[in-house]
Amino acid sequence: MLQRLRPEFPDVTISKIRFLEAEGLIRPDRSPAGYRRFTGDDVERLRFVLAAQRDHYLPLRVIKDQLEQADRGGADRPLTVAVERIDPDEFAEGSDTRLSRDDVLRQAGVTGVLLDDLEQYGLLASGSDGFYDADAVQVARLAAGMADYGIEPRHLRAFRAAADREVGLMEQVVAPMYRQRDPAARDRADSIARELGALSVGLHSLLVKAGLRRITGR
Missing domain, CATH: 1.10.1660 (Multidrug-efflux Transporter Regulator; Chain: A; Domain 2)
Structure with missing residues (x-):
């Protein structure tokens, strides 16, 4: 999983991913032995979170809200970063x-x-x-x-x-x-x-x- 992310996010670490999991931004399944199992959707979700932080400096609260909105929209809804804009x-x-x-x-x-x-x-x-x-x-x-x-x-x-x-x-x-x-x-x-x-x-x-x-x- 790290190998799939590091070409785009070279600073990503296991501890970073576990922190994002603890904050509720990703929810990988667990094997009977307790090991995390990341699917392709989990990797895309991680890619979205990391890009939102790096490219748009969005706080985790905002990223989590956008993920929840995407979840409510259905599994086929693509994840896209909605940049916060100033209220006119x-x-x-x-x-x-x-x-x-x-x-x-x-x-x-x-x-x-x-x-x-x-x-x-x-x-x-x-x-x-x-x-x-x-x-x-x-x-x-x-x-x-x-x-x-x-x-x-x-x-x-x-x-x-x-x-x-x-x-x-x-x-x-x-x-x-x-x-x-x-x-x-x-x-x-x-x-x-x-x-x-x-x-x-x-x-x-x-x-x-x-x-x-x-x-x-x-």
Whole structure:
């Protein structure tokens, strides 16, 4: 069984397979003497699990859910990895939350120096009324996490520039629709903007994962 898997997954081990069995992702039959007996379907199931982990970084919970869905669909249903995608509703209009500078510092647990740097390099900005929205807290927390590894706000300008370029591409698609007077067209533009935002973030995530695999060799 290992010989069938190792050409595609050279790091697979018996202990790894037994761990996946303990987690309920595979269920090989047992001989009267207690030995595991892997069928061709078991090997394909293992191949699916290992590929989902390696190529898509899916957590075992998600992989197990997909396996159970395939099982409910019948034995002839092929196993295919369904990549988790960003929900377009996450790009709906923000809340009316208004946070003061002290609110952001307290909720994000960051210093005023870091917040100043994030504003200086365009990662954060308060509104015309001097208040921040709820996303400011998340941005500050993420930036603080990266700073723990020596990546400072000045290094994050590339993130801001990349995001602006992505938004510029999406604007070319939806801007003409927003200029129409028809309310239905504007509603459609809102929907498309959210969908494009979700697709953009999903693509960016996969490209980063691919780049990391080149670095780690895994």
